[in-house]
Amino acid sequence: MHSLAAVFRDVDTPLSIERIALDSPKSTEVLVRIAAVGLCRTDYHVMRGERRVAMRPMVLGHEAAGVVEETGTAVAGIKPGDHVILTFIPACGTCRWCRQGLHHLCAEGPRITKGPQLDGTYRRRDNEGVPVGSFCMIGAFAERTVVDQASVVVIDKDIPLDHASLVACGVPAGVGAARHRARVKRGDSVLVVGCGGDGMNVVQGAKLCGASKIIAADIVPAKLDWARDFGATDGINARGEGLTRAVLELTDGIGVDHAFVCINPPETLLSAFRATTKAGNVVVTALTPDTVTEIQIPPLELFVTQKAIMGAVYGFSSPRLQIPELLTLYRRGMLRLRELITQTYRLDEINRGYADLEAGRNLRGVVIFDG
Numbered sequence: 001m002h003s004l005a006a007v008f009r010d011v012d013t014p015l016s017i018e019r020i021a022l023d024s025p026k027s028t029e030v031l032v033r034i035a036a037v038g039l040c041r042t043d044y045h046v047m048r049g050e051r052r053v054a055m056r057p058m059v060l061g062h063e064a065a066g067v068v069e070e071t072g073t074a075v076a077g078i079k080p081g082d083h084v085i086l087t088f089i090p091a092c093g094t095c096r097w098c099r100q101g102l103h104h105l106c107a108e109g110p111r112i113t114k115g116p117q118l119d120g121t122y123r124r125r126d127n128e129g130v131p132v133g134s135f136c137m138i139g140a141f142a143e144r145t146v147v148d149q150a151s152v153v154v155i156d157k158d159i160p161l162d163h164a165s166l167v168a169c170g171v172p173a174g175v176g177a178a179r180h181r182a183r184v185k186r187g188d189s190v191l192v193v194g195c196g197g198d199g200m201n202v203v204q205g206a207k208l209c210g211a212s213k214i215i216a217a218d219i220v221p222a223k224l225d226w227a228r229d230f231g232a233t234d235g236i237n238a239r240g241e242g243l244t245r246a247v248l249e250l251t252d253g254i255g256v257d258h259a260f261v262c263i264n265p266p267e268t269l270l271s272a273f274r275a276t277t278k279a280g281n282v283v284v285t286a287l288t289p290d291t292v293t294e295i296q297i298p299p300l301e302l303f304v305t306q307k308a309i310m311g312a313v314y315g316f317s318s319p320r321l322q323i324p325e326l327l328t329l330y331r332r333g334m335l336r337l338r339e340l341i342t343q344t345y346r347l348d349e350i351n352r353g354y355a356d357l358e359a360g361r362n363l364r365g366v367v368i369f370d371g
């Protein structure tokens with residue numbers, strides 16, 4: 001079969017909209033018709049060459065929900081017609097981390113930038129017959145994709161698929177960073193630096209945890225307004241030392257219990273670190289290009305202030321556990337999904353969607369496919 005896809009061919013070049021060949025699923029795989037896919041910044045880092053991938057051409061897109069159309073002979077617990085969310089780290093089920101339920105740490109995780117399927121082969125080819133990779137073993141900027149069952153979580157059919165797509169990446173990444181990594185407690189104070197897709201969900205997560213002060217920091221004024229809607233108590237439009245100073249002013253000179261670095265860590269980490277109270281947590285949820293090899297924290301300052309600097313991918317919890325739980329919170333009105341979607345696009349408008357992301361015009365842009 002064939003499928004329309006947005007293909008990454010060259011760095012700093014618009015994605016190319018092409019009709020490419022797609023093979024049927026192998027025994028452990030499923031064919032999924034994509035219903036919605038979010039325009040996450042990670043794909044944009046790849047397009048800019050800041051997150052290097054092992055091959056081109058490659059179909060990007062990793063924040064997706066859709067409907068299963070066909071299943072391989074060895075697939076268990078997934079059937080045609082099922083609504084699914086695709087996870088950007090597979091759960092192989094057999095590595096030491098998967099056996100402990102820590103799928104966000106799966107041993108197969110480092111392979112998600114390589115291009116092939118979980119089994120090492122390809123399901124996609126372009127018009128010249130060249131294999132086309134799938135980013136995160138998903139490649140969801142396409143009408144259809146074939147993924148291993150290790151990347152699939154079945155969800156209830158009452159959840160709108162456009163809302164569900166966000167629970168594939170940005171929502172668990174942000175909400176989980178607050179709940180599972182920093183373990184924000186009732187009454188704690190929180191700083192969120194960078195209120196895009198991840199950051200806004202850290203705000204939601206901190207609110208769910210009962211944080212009493214949630215300080216949003218961004219240099220785009222509209223994002224501070226959105227952050228207040230999502231539960232932020234204060235907004236700061238500052239960077240560097242100005243950011244640290246403003247946070248200390250809002251916290252009686254003490255600093256916040258938890259700071260979340262959700263954008264550009266090389267530039268924001270030190271100011272967030274210094275805005276954190278002694279023995280507080282600094283959580284990094286954002287990508288840094290692999291060409292940056294150092295972070296700027298004075299070791300003596302780290303030692304005497306006894307702060308913890310930590311990373312969080314996928315909200316530091318298994319997507320298989322988080323996704324059903326987050327959808328339950330959504331159903332109860334405790335988690336906002338619809339409000340995260342600020343603009344929708346057709347697949348052939350995807351480059352405009354990323355221009356809007358770059359310009360700070362979106363909380364989350366989502367590509368919607370006609371059923």
Ligand SMILES: [Zn+2]
Binds near residue numbers: 169
């Ligand atoms: Zn993402």
Ligand SMILES: [Zn+2]
Binds near residue numbers: 091093098106107
């Ligand atoms: Zn595993």
